Amino acid sequence: MFEKVNPSHPDKVADRIAGAIVDLAYEIKDDPKVAVEVLIGHGSCYLIIESDINFNYFTKEIRAIIDRITDIYCSVEIICVQQDVHLAENQDGLTRCGDNGIFKGVPITDEEWRLNIIAHDLYKKIPHDGKYILDNDKLIICQSHTNSNELKKLYPNAIINPLGDWTGGLDVDTGATNRKLGSDMGQSVTGGGLHGKDLSKADVSVNIYAWLKAQETGKVVELSCAIGDTKIDGKPYFEIVDIAKNYINKIGGFEKFAEWGLIR
Known part of the structure; x- marks a missing residue:
């Protein structure tokens, strides 16, 4: 039994924004220390960034990341704080484990790989919020921005959009x-x-x-x-x-x- 979501699911949007900010950290300096939390949805995006980089100087770049990844305009609130001094000292001069x-x-498993292929195939055809479950031979497809009847032709044995067609995305749900x-x-x-x-x-x-x-x-x-x-x-x-x-x-x-x- 396995559930897969695609990159346009709100939680994945939050993960992608956080990942892009880590990419930015590595562009700014070698071996940065950074941890990013993102909450996004319904027109708002909140970020907390703990880092040895002062991201207050890079709010324009962060805004550009959010605009690029999201499909709606968001008001953005960014809280940037320095990494804790004790944690920083633990990492000073030697590559050590940064946490318990x-x-x-x-x-x-074969089941996980099968559903992964289905998720990728659907996302190529319909690049919008979607989530999928495979439980032995039971396939559940919840795919936004699509016609359920058309999707049923591709997956005739699947349970497709049980509550009907839906739009999904950050106007409907939040991501973290x-x-x-x-x-x-x-x-x-x-x-x-x-x-x-x-x-x-x-x-x-x-x-x-x-x-x-x-x-x-x-x-x-x-x-x-x-x-x-x-x-x-x-x-x-x-x-x-x-x-x-x-x-x-x-x-x-x-x-x-x-x-x-x-x-x-």
Whole structure:
């Protein structure tokens, strides 16, 4: 049983905005420290950014990111604060784990992969808010901006828009960062969130590492860490960060990562 949402779902819009701001942080400086929370919907967008970068100087760039990703005009409120001094000192001079955490990487199932393909196929045809569930042979498609009867021709055995045709998007719903981790990770588990954070954060790097190792080995990978750790799974933490960095670079950055998550 698996649920997948597409990049125009309001929660994914929030993830994408947060990811784009992390991309911006890496453009501004090497090895930035940043954590972004986004709440968006009904014409408003609220951001809280904790960072060693003063994003008060980059509000124009942030506004441009929001305008580019969203399909409605939003009033924007941005709160920028410096990273906590104790957390900053923990990271000074050495690549250490930036947080406590638990992580479980699980190989993708055939069911998850099947629904992922359906979600991508639908999004190419209809690039609007949509969410999908596959439970054995039971397929549920909730796709906005479409004619349910036409969609029924493509998926004759699916349950399509049970309440009827709908518009979806940020005029109908709100989105928040890291609220669709099941869509992003499948059966994998994390104690934190994947999006809106730099690579020093275990929520990003260790999750990516555990997930990649699970796909490579075909086995469940379970890891935990404490803030300040310099080694996880027998590897220096900087190696895990490098593995995650290569993955993020390969798919095109943090915003691209936020579109579909790990199951992409």
